[in-house]
Amino acid sequence: MPTNEQRISINWNGSTIRKIMVLGLMSACLVGCGNAPTEKTVSTPDSIENHNHPRIKVPVTADDENVAKTKARSGLEGDGWVFDPLYATAVNTDRRDLAVCGFARQRGTTNSVYFAYYSGELILSDDKAPSGVSVENEFLTMICSQS
Known part of the structure; x- marks a missing residue:
């Protein structure tokens, strides 16, 4: 029977970390786009x-x-x-x-x-x-x- 430490062990390699980062960025973009205000709040002339x-x-x-x-x-x-x-x-x-x-x-x-x-x-x-x-x-x- 594996111990708790053995069951929780995850093999973190560069590819896995990159995938997690990309998924996080994509979900942040989706959340940001979904909550976009309907009214423009920027009013500076050179904006x-x-x-x-x-x-x-x-x-x-x-x-x-x-x-x-x-x-x-x-x-x-x-x-x-x-x-x-x-x-x-x-x-x-x-x-x-x-x-x-x-x-x-x-x-x-x-x-x-x-x-x-x-x-x-x-x-x-x-x-x-x-x-x-x-x-x-x-x-x-x-x-x-x-x-």
Whole structure:
């Protein structure tokens, strides 16, 4: 007859723990979605609600271009980055919810990157992720696309 310790023993390997974590996250998502409020409570003008608006192309000021390139250079490894002309998108002509977007390649290598400078943050494309899978790539597509 097995002892209590032997009956309770569970073989915890990495796969089992990952499965439990995934199931926990999935159930948390389902609970969160099921309890979603019916009324929008976010009311700031530059809130995430603006992401549902169609974006338009707006002029890139010299200051915006300088800041975006400086931020990109600080976030990219190595030297020799060459930028294609930058462009900007926003939800209106007043430049609300501005994103400065662009493409850069590193001279002498095959390195290249799509990027955006948005709300004080640099967002870089994830070139290792298949198209449509990476959160970074989806977000870049959303804020850099124009209608």
